[in-house]
Amino acid sequence: MLAEKGEGMYDFAIVGGGIVGLSTGVALSKHYPGAQIVVLEKEAGWGEHQTGHNSGVIHSGIYYKPGSLKARFALEGSRSMIDFCQEHGIEHEICGKVIVATNPEELLLLDNLYQRGLDNGLGINKIGYGELKEIEPHVNGLAAIRVPMAGIVNYKQVCETFASIIERQGGALHLNTKVGNIVESENEAAIETNRGTFYSRFLINCAGLHSDRVAHMGGVNTQLKIVPFRGEYYELKPEKRYLVKHLIYPVPNPAFPFLGVHFTRMIGGHVEAGPNAVLSFKREGYKKTDFNLKDFTEVMTYPGFWKLASKYWKEGLEECVRSFSKEAFVRSLQQLIPEIQSDDLEPAPAGVRAQALKMDGSLVDDFHMIAGRNSIHVCNAPSPAATASIQIGKAIIERIPDQRHLKAQAIS
Numbered sequence: 001m002l003a004e005k006g007e008g009m010y011d012f013a014i015v016g017g018g019i020v021g022l023s024t025g026v027a028l029s030k031h032y033p034g035a036q037i038v039v040l041e042k043e044a045g046w047g048e049h050q051t052g053h054n055s056g057v058i059h060s061g062i063y064y065k066p067g068s069l070k071a072r073f074a075l076e077g078s079r080s081m082i083d084f085c086q087e088h089g090i091e092h093e094i095c096g097k098v099i100v101a102t103n104p105e106e107l108l109l110l111d112n113l114y115q116r117g118l119d120n121g122l123g124i125n126k127i128g129y130g131e132l133k134e135i136e137p138h139v140n141g142l143a144a145i146r147v148p149m150a151g152i153v154n155y156k157q158v159c160e161t162f163a164s165i166i167e168r169q170g171g172a173l174h175l176n177t178k179v180g181n182i183v184e185s186e187n188e189a190a191i192e193t194n195r196g197t198f199y200s201r202f203l204i205n206c207a208g209l210h211s212d213r214v215a216h217m218g219g220v221n222t223q224l225k226i227v228p229f230r231g232e233y234y235e236l237k238p239e240k241r242y243l244v245k246h247l248i249y250p251v252p253n254p255a256f257p258f259l260g261v262h263f264t265r266m267i268g269g270h271v272e273a274g275p276n277a278v279l280s281f282k283r284e285g286y287k288k289t290d291f292n293l294k295d296f297t298e299v300m301t302y303p304g305f306w307k308l309a310s311k312y313w314k315e316g317l318e319e320c321v322r323s324f325s326k327e328a329f330v331r332s333l334q335q336l337i338p339e340i341q342s343d344d345l346e347p348a349p350a351g352v353r354a355q356a357l358k359m360d361g362s363l364v365d366d367f368h369m370i371a372g373r374n375s376i377h378v379c380n381a382p383s384p385a386a387t388a389s390i391q392i393g394k395a396i397i398e399r400i401p402d403q404r405h406l407k408a409q410a411i412s
């Protein structure tokens with residue numbers, strides 16, 4: 001369907017049909033019943049990028065700085081996500097997880113993490129060697145944090161349900177529709193796509209790996225760049241799944257934004273190991289050989305990247321080694337489960353994280369939204385944004401200036 005000037009004027013246009021865009025669509029249709037909403041997604045299906053390539057974990061919120069949006073939204077969002085799955089019959093499981101210290105140096109970090117979890121309001125407990133062995137008999141560890149409320153779900157199924165709710169409420173859903181330019185004027189945004197121009201009073205950019213570019217199209221200076229970090233996985237062969245009973249995580253390096261390779265039981269019964277975190281030479285580059293000159297050049301000419309690289313060159317190098325050497329990957333996994341062998345693992349599809357990086361080389365830690373004239377741009381929604389997506393959608397609505405004409409419509 002093509003929207004011509006003067007007809008098809010929408011109240012809200014959402015760019016990006018990942019879990020954040022779709023959850024925002026659901027929140028808008030609840031908050032403004034009767035509003036004209038359109039979702040524009042360039043792929044042929046929903047949740048085809050970060051959302052459809054993630055670990056499927058419903059995070060508890062233990063890792064994040066107390067008071068941050070990540071901490072608040074993960075805690076509230078995980079409950080909302082579980083309620084949503086229950087209400088809509090979406091398969092999920094609250095299987096719980098353990099975060100395991102495997103050497104004495106990690107014990108202090110484990111204590112700090114435990115305290116952070118308590119500060120974030122979580123009902124977690126610390127366990128020793130004996131209890132850990134009861135829960136996860138194949139895991140090697142000195143001590144662990146048990147996080148009973150962590151769970152798993154298939155976020156693509158959640159996206160399908162979000163999309164059908166938007167449609168039922170009268171929203172317009174457009175797949176295969178790539179936004180190429182945005183012209184924001186006083187009262188509307190003209191959104192140019194490969195399928196014609198859509199007009200909307202308000203625009204919400206949830207374009208994930210392309211969110212900085214979509215913001216720039218709308219004339220917003222984001223002062224950041226999205227840097228793609230690929231996360232590669234292996235899958236445990238079916239006869240080895242018994243080694244993993246729950247979700248098994250290492251103690252993360254607090255200076256690094258990624259959680260370290262871990263074991264995740266997935267909906268469907270399989271078990272994945274990963275992800276690592278390597279710079280991708282293409283924003284949607286799922287294979288090691290994927291390369292896009294524009295994406296690569298943008299990163300290489302961005303001063304923030306070189307500042308980041310000079311700080312984390314050692315971790316970056318280790319991640320690269322782990323990417324190219326299965327043996328190195330297996331060695332990391334063996335710290336958690338010593339009996340895992342290279343032959344127990346088969347390569348599994350990778351994901352790419354959209355991580356915002358500032359000019360000064362610092363990674364944007366928290367979820368980050370930027371207001372335009374008649375727009376909001378979600379420019380950093382990395383993990384746990386799938387868990388927190390319902391809360392992020394609500395937070396976006398709170399940031400939209402009051403749409404009085406729509407409220408009047410809803411009341412009348």
Ligand SMILES: Cc1cc2nc3c(=O)[nH]c(=O)nc-3n(C[C@H](O)[C@H](O)[C@H](O)COP(=O)(O)OP(=O)(O)OC[C@H]3O[C@@H](n4cnc5c(N)ncnc54)[C@H](O)[C@@H]3O)c2cc1C
Pocket residue numbers: 015016017018019020021040041042043046047048049050051052053054055056057058059177178179180206207208209210211214231275350351352353354381382383384385386387388
């Ligand atoms: C490897 C990995 C593991 C993760 N594990 C977890 C986990 O276990 N739990 C968790 O909570 N989070 C996890 N995350 C994070 C989570 O997946 C993301 O935070 C979340 O999916 C972000 O959703 P999104 O809608 O912002 O982005 P996306 O899902 O990437 O959606 C953005 C959409 O915008 C579309 N788009 C982009 N540009 C345009 C354009 N110009 N026109 C139209 N459409 C456009 C894209 O096609 C895409 O569909 C993980 C992420 C990765 C990569």
